[in-house]
Amino acid sequence: MYILQTATAVLIAFLAVVAYSKVRNRLAKGRSRRKDLEIPGSPTIPVTNDVKPPIGNHAAVVLSREEHEPRDKELAKHKRLYYKLHNLEHHPDILPECRQLLLSLLSSTLTEALQEPDIGILSVQKFSRDGLNHFLKAKDVDVTDRWEQYLTRRKAGGAREMFGDKDEAKWWLKQAAPVKYVDGAWLGHINKIATPFKYRHVTKNAWQVMSEELGDGDLAKNHVHVYRDLMNDIDAGLPAADSEAFIHPCHELSELRCWKAAMAQLTISLFSHDFLPEALGFNMAYESLPLHLLKTVKELRELRLNPYYFELHISIDNADSGHAAMAMAAVTNYIDLVEQNEGEEAAHVAWKRVQAGYILAEGLPTTPESPSLKRNSEELFPHTDTEAAVVDIFAAKSFVAHKIHCNSRLKIGRRSLVDWLEPNAFENVQWQEAFLHDLSNCKPWVIKGSSDKSRLVKELSWEGKMFGSFTEKEVEVVKAWIDELGSPAQVPCSDPAVYFKFTGQSPSPPLQTATDDLDILVHYPVLSTPKPTPALLLSSPYPVDVDNAPSFNLNNLNLSNLLPLWLTSLALLDSAPSVPVRVADTFGSAVVRVLRAQTGFCDEGPGVAGMDEVHRTDDGQAIGIVELGLDMCRCAGLDEPSTLKEAVALGNTESVAFSEWMIWMGMRWLTHRDLLVGMAWAFMEVHEAVAQVDGDVKLLSATGRRVLKEVAVRERKGLEICREDIAKDAQRRAEFCRGIAVARGAIEACSSR
Structure with missing residues (x-):
């Protein structure tokens, strides 16, 4: 009886202190006492009457505004950058922010x-090589072992582990669209x-x-196209991924983890000259076989x-001849090259x-979290031993406090304290x-982390109005619980210093300098420099006869200018x-x-080249325009x-000047697409002409001429396919012809005079 009386007195004191504090604050502000006492501590939860809601399995936790806001701001930021990176030439001002985001993601x-x-x-x-190969093989074995365990669970009657039902699967597929629509973007600015x-x-x-992510130019095999067809199959109703409409809230694409993963893919290769090894590491992780992919196909x-x-990804990403093997080859070749040119320390x-790049890909989930699975995760409450101890303390005290305070209107969050501590209700997890x-x-009663x-x-401590109501041990449990609420371990450090310290590099220059003070012939991307105005551009003839290429005077060609x-x-x-959606x-x-032709890759067949193409490159057989240009230097003795x-x-x-102008224009594909295609047409004509040169003019070796042809x-x-599409619109055709004229004029000016 004494314990009951003591506990009752303690809870009365607690309520009195809280009520007094509330009333004093309201009176000081000149507000209505009744109105203020009914305002919940969580402003996103509407004021309700005192009728207690029913207890059931769907009593989900409602997030407060202060918890929603950081997540909503982060989601809005990623959506904004997603759209602007798809239209980068119109938004070059985001480059410093994107660089900072990449460094933050690497560090976290x-x-x-x-x-x-x-x-x-x-x-x-x-x-x-052996150590890396052993690690990757062990990882594959682990995935296949866990796949077998999954199949065993399913055969024993276990539930699906990716989606609960068909509607949830459709929701999952739609939420994954932002990251699936940038499939391959982590290599988009490479080479x-x-x-x-x-x-x-x-x-x-x-x-x-x-x-190969882009189907090697076969639209039916293009991964973005395949996923877009899937979205149409399930009536997702999504607009184009590069449109501003795609990021509109009306489409309810709200899975933050998918947007964050998409941003990692879009930014990791954006600064390809500065983060090449990171992009190669990201590629190696991303192309390995994940367990969730196998589960997804089955379910x-x-x-x-x-x-x-x-x-498609299970087959094409295989570790023998597919993308996983190709990704490992790129990493090992790169490390060997660095060691050969710069030494062992630089290679390390x-x-x-x-x-760091590998960990970035591994550390960011790319799949949505199905609501049914999320609920299953919440059922694991309490999440920590401290949380369990706090629950036990309040559960024990609820039996002596409930009906004594039934007239109190004090609320903690969405309910009154007396409703919260109703014994039967409090038994529900x-x-x-x-x-x-x-x-x-509920501030100021609980300040997370403090x-x-x-x-x-x-109030539970000496001279507090609730002193003695909790034992010393119980007070320590409450303190530990509050401190853990703000534990830094819950939020990984995103300070770029973590990345620089780990990689042993000096911190980068100020972000604005790193993206503005650039040389267009060395750096990438360069969008802040003024537009060059070469003299060759101003003197180019116009209009042109597309089907009749000029007779380039190769006998008097000045190779140093060409x-x-x-x-x-x-x-x-x-x-x-x-950005993959463009193609x-x-x-x-x-x-x-x-x-692909210009880069020196083999002609497209019905299948994929995979590691065969890697072997061609390593053996020096993947000869493209760059290699042929260097061959011309050797033939000319330069x-x-x-x-x-x-x-x-x-x-x-x-x-x-004209070379710099071409690069400047090339970085603005959306604005100058048809003109750029026209210029490419003119250079194709030059390639045809040079491939046919024989006799006294030795621009290329015999092998070089055959390859160039x-x-x-x-x-x-x-x-020709591009030209047919352009010809449907008079304005586009005019731009195409202007591109041909400009490039032909510049090429003809390379003849010695």
Whole structure:
């Protein structure tokens, strides 16, 4: 009886203190006492009457506004950047923000991974081909083992583990659209013409992975196109991924983790010259086989939904001849190249950077979290031993406090304190979780992470009005619970210093400097420089006869002036696939095939080349426009340049200016697409002419002429498709013809005078 009286007195004191504090604050502000006492502590929950809601399995926890706002702001930020990165040439001001975001994502995922350094890629402390190969094979074995365990659970009657039912599967597929529509974007800015030539065999192998993500120019095999068809099958009603409408809230694409994963993919290769090893590491992780992919295929089949997009990735990403093997080859070749050119210490730094990129891909979930599975996760409450102890304390005290305070109108969050502590209700686990949620957000009684500043702890301590109502041990439990609410471990550190410390690099220059003070012949992307106005552009003839190429005077050709144009002409089309949705149509697929020809990849067949293409590149057989340009240097007895800047420096003032202008224009594909295609047409004509030169003029070796002829044939096939599409509109055709005229004029000016 004494214990009952004491507990009752304590709870009365608690209510009195809270009520007094509330009334005093309201009177001080000149407000209505009745109105203020009914205002919940959680402003997103509407005021209701005192009727207690029924207890059931659907008593979900409602987030307070202060918890919603950070998530909503982050979601809005990612959506905004997603749209602008699809239209980057119109929004160059976002580049510093994107660089900062990339560094933050690298650091936050590293922070989590470093908590268990003996697990995952960090266990391969020093790079070796054998060590990396062993790690990746062990990872594949682990996935297949867990796949077998999953199948065993399912055969024993276990429920699906990706979606609850067909409607939820459709919801899941739709929520995944933002990340699926950028499939391959993590390599979208790889293998630019400004990439130092010594790295081209590495970046070409990486670009081949992206090419296969784009169907190698076959629209039916294009991964974005396949997923878009799936969205149409389930009536998702989504607009184009590069449109502003796509990010509108009306489409209810609200899975933050999918948008964050999409942003990682869009930014990891955006600064391809500065983060090449990170992009290669990201690629190696992303192309490995994940367990959720296998589960997704099985469960979609069960629900009679088309699993082909996911089946495609299981087959094409295989570790023998597919993308997983290609990704590993790109990493190992890169590390070996760095060690050969810069030494063992530089190679170790490169390996750490590869690890950082790998961890970024591993650390960000790319799939939505199905609501039914999320509820199952919530049923695991209490989440920690401390939380369980706090629940036990309040459950024990609820039996002596309930009816004594039935007239109180004090609310904690969505309910009054007396309703929260109703003994029968408090036996429900979800009720307990909801109570702790609302109490944790009831300021000033609980200040997350600061028990010493929390009013509840002060009142439970000496000289507090509730002193003695909780034992000393119980007070310590409450304090520990409050402190854990703000534990830094719950929010991984996103300070870029984590990334720089891990990789052993000096911090980068100020973000604005890193994206503004750039050389268009060296860096990428460069969108802040003023538009060049070369003299060759101003004197170009117009109009032109598209079907009758001029007779280029190759006998009097000045190779030093042509070579800068020859190499930089690759920049005319290579921005098209930087975001995959741009080439997920017939026009874009034709551009991909032209780029493949120019890069030196083999002709497209009914299947995929996979590791066969890697072997061709490693054996020096993947000969493209760059390699042929260097061959021309050797044939002419010129010093072979090692970078684009060195090659462009060979030309005269007009040639240099026109080369810079072509790169500048190439970075603005959306604005100048048809003009750029017209210029590519003119350079295709030059390729045809040079391939036919024989006799005294030795521009290329016999092998070089044969290869160039094959390249030009494939270029013409692809560009003819683009031309047919352009011809449907008079304005577009005019731009196409202007591009041909401008490029022809610049090429003809390369003849010696």
